[in-house]
Amino acid sequence: MVAMLMTDRLLLRSWREADREPFAELNADPRVMEFMPRLLSREESDDFFDRIQGHFERHGFGLCAAEHRATGSFMGFIGLFVPQFEERFMPAVEIGWRLGYKWWGQGFATEGAREMVRYAFDVIGLDGLVSFTVPANTRSRRVMEKLGMTHDPADDFEHPRLPLGHPLRRHVLYRLAARKTSAA
Ligand SMILES: CC(C)(COP(=O)(O)OP(=O)(O)OC[C@H]1O[C@@H](n2cnc3c(N)ncnc32)[C@H](O)[C@@H]1OP(=O)(O)O)[C@@H](O)C(=O)NCCC(=O)NCCS
Numbered sequence: 001m002v003a004m005l006m007t008d009r010l011l012l013r014s015w016r017e018a019d020r021e022p023f024a025e026l027n028a029d030p031r032v033m034e035f036m037p038r039l040l041s042r043e044e045s046d047d048f049f050d051r052i053q054g055h056f057e058r059h060g061f062g063l064c065a066a067e068h069r070a071t072g073s074f075m076g077f078i079g080l081f082v083p084q085f086e087e088r089f090m091p092a093v094e095i096g097w098r099l100g101y102k103w104w105g106q107g108f109a110t111e112g113a114r115e116m117v118r119y120a121f122d123v124i125g126l127d128g129l130v131s132f133t134v135p136a137n138t139r140s141r142r143v144m145e146k147l148g149m150t151h152d153p154a155d156d157f158e159h160p161r162l163p164l165g166h167p168l169r170r171h172v173l174y175r176l177a178a179r180k181t182s183a184a
Pocket residue numbers: 031032033035096097098099100103104105106107108109110111132133134137138139140142143
C-alpha cells in the first residue's frame with residue numbers, strides 16, 4: 001500500500017470511512033462530472049470507493065485521497081489506476097485526478113500529480129504512465145501537459161466502455177515515459 005505522500009499543500013493518503021460522504025458529494029456535482037458519462041448516486045459512489053480499496057489491495061498502489069494540509073479537508077483523489085479494459089495502449093497504468101470544484105484553479109492537481117509521477121517512477125519503478133480524457137476536457141489536458149505528458153493523435157481511441165455514438169466515447173491519450181532520475 002502506498003505510504004502517505006506529501007507536498008507543500010497536500011497529503012495523498014489512504015482513504016478513511018469519513019471520506020465516503022464528501023466523495024459522494026463530489027461524484028454528484030455536475031460541474032465535477034461534466035465529462036463523465038453520468039453523476040453517481042450515493043450507492044454508486046460507495047461502490048467506487050470500495051473498488052479503489054480493492055485496487056490498492058491487488059496492485060499495492062491506487063487512487064489516493066487528496067487532503068488539504070492546512071485545513072484537513074478531503075479534496076478528492078489523485079493517483080494511479082490500472083484500466084480494466086482492452087485497448088491498443090494496454091497494459092498500462094493511468095494517472096488520474098478528480099477534485100471538488102472549490103479547489104480548482106489553484107494548481108492542486110498538478111502539485112499532487114507531480115508527486116504521484118515521482119512515486120510511480122522512483123518508488124514503484126514503472127516505465128511509463130498514460131492519462132486519457134475526452135478532447136473537450138481542457139483543464140485535465142492542461143494538467144497532463146504540465147506534467148510533461150505528450151499527445152500523439154494516432155493514439156486517440158474510442159472508449160470501449162461507452163456505446164457506439166456516445167458523445168463522450170472519443171478519448172485523447174497522453175503518455176509519459178520514465179526519466180531515469182536519481183531517487184535521492
Ligand atoms: C482536472 C482537475 C483535476 C484540474 O484540477 P486543478 O487543481 O484545477 O488543476 P491545476 O490548477 O493544477 O491546472 C489546471 C490548468 O487548467 C487551466 N484551465 C482551467 N480552466 C481551463 C479552461 N476552461 N480551458 C483551458 N485551460 C483551463 C488552468 O489555467 C491550469 O493551467 P495553468 O496552470 O497553465 O494556468 C479539476 O478540474 C477536476 O477535478 N475536474 C473534474 C474531474 C476531471 O475532469 N478529472 C479528469 C478526468 S480525465
